[in-house]
Amino acid sequence: MESLEGLGVGSLKVPPLVGGGFPVAMLQLCSVYYVGALAVHSLIPRFASPVTPVAPGARKAKPESSRRTKRQQILRESLLSIGPIAVKAAVFCAVEKIHGLGLGLLYDGALGFGTSLPAQAILVACTVLLLDALHDTWFYFTHLLMHRNRWLYLNVHYLHHQSRDPTPFSGYSLHVVEALIVFFDEVIVCFLFPMHVNLHRLYHLYTTLIHIGGHASYELHPLVPSLEQLLWIVFHGDRVAKGLNTVLYHNMHHQFPNKNFSLYFTHWDRLCETMKWAYPDEIQRIKKEQSGKFGEGKGRRRKHRYYFALIACMTATLGLSLLAYLLAYNVFLRVA
Numbered sequence: 001m002e003s004l005e006g007l008g009v010g011s012l013k014v015p016p017l018v019g020g021g022f023p024v025a026m027l028q029l030c031s032v033y034y035v036g037a038l039a040v041h042s043l044i045p046r047f048a049s050p051v052t053p054v055a056p057g058a059r060k061a062k063p064e065s066s067r068r069t070k071r072q073q074i075l076r077e078s079l080l081s082i083g084p085i086a087v088k089a090a091v092f093c094a095v096e097k098i099h100g101l102g103l104g105l106l107y108d109g110a111l112g113f114g115t116s117l118p119a120q121a122i123l124v125a126c127t128v129l130l131l132d133a134l135h136d137t138w139f140y141f142t143h144l145l146m147h148r149n150r151w152l153y154l155n156v157h158y159l160h161h162q163s164r165d166p167t168p169f170s171g172y173s174l175h176v177v178e179a180l181i182v183f184f185d186e187v188i189v190c191f192l193f194p195m196h197v198n199l200h201r202l203y204h205l206y207t208t209l210i211h212i213g214g215h216a217s218y219e220l221h222p223l224v225p226s227l228e229q230l231l232w233i234v235f236h237g238d239r240v241a242k243g244l245n246t247v248l249y250h251n252m253h254h255q256f257p258n259k260n261f262s263l264y265f266t267h268w269d270r271l272c273e274t275m276k277w278a279y280p281d282e283i284q285r286i287k288k289e290q291s292g293k294f295g296e297g298k299g300r301r302r303k304h305r306y307y308f309a310l311i312a313c314m315t316a317t318l319g320l321s322l323l324a325y326l327l328a329y330n331v332f333l334r335v336a
């Protein structure tokens, strides 16, 4: 194992990405989830002002009793999230086992079997797009099932819907049975197409941030951190894409539980007629409210400053998650 001594950070050891079993997977997920949720909850509203709430009155000045209720909700969600995080860590272990036994299509060694750098970048991008599409499909239909089946809703999925006004900590505030259902696709994809084992781990750590961001109580658009959204920005700027999800989209699911079941894209909701009809107007209203906050004249500069601050906060979130994992590993798991 490598040491960071040469980088001047004492004798810290670089923790592994894959291969450390349950304790390593658990530390990775806790670092990403709790640091990420804390950053989305507190860092972004503070430094990327003006953020736009997705629920009316969500960030207006509130009485102490209401703030206390919110703190209690965050504490409850943080505690409830430990079970699903443990389930996801167990799924990571199962994937390590599958790979170790030579089952499935995961591989290690050189990415893309040693192809050139541009070819590797294209391979990673295509894999991520494919994983997003599959993950979205799995999430849509299992989520729909948990609403349509009364037993599953009342005994399993209701726990997530206790958060009617979500916070970033609602992301994995799930019943462990729901976690088993939702994360099972991480095992399925091992058998569908070749994928580097490191990419599998990194992608599924990243989806943790997607679940956190989807429950931010304010709109992150256009910087919803998915590859599809990035491609959309390159070709269409910061207009709202009809086919892509926003924070408001999932927030509406918490307000209207029989609508907006999807995760990344809106096509399944459109095809199955489960999209909240008021969504397109509502997202435009939020965008208008946001641009109103940038003001006239200097609005463009303020907008760019806001986007820059948002990207900086997201980068800091990733950096802090990595740092938390590095430190936690060296404190709790390092074997000298």
Ligand SMILES: [Zn+2]
Residues within 6 Å of the ligand: 160, 166, 170, 215, 250, 254
């Ligand atoms: Zn939710």
Ligand SMILES: [Zn+2]
Residues within 6 Å of the ligand: 143, 147, 157, 161, 253, 257
């Ligand atoms: Zn639901």
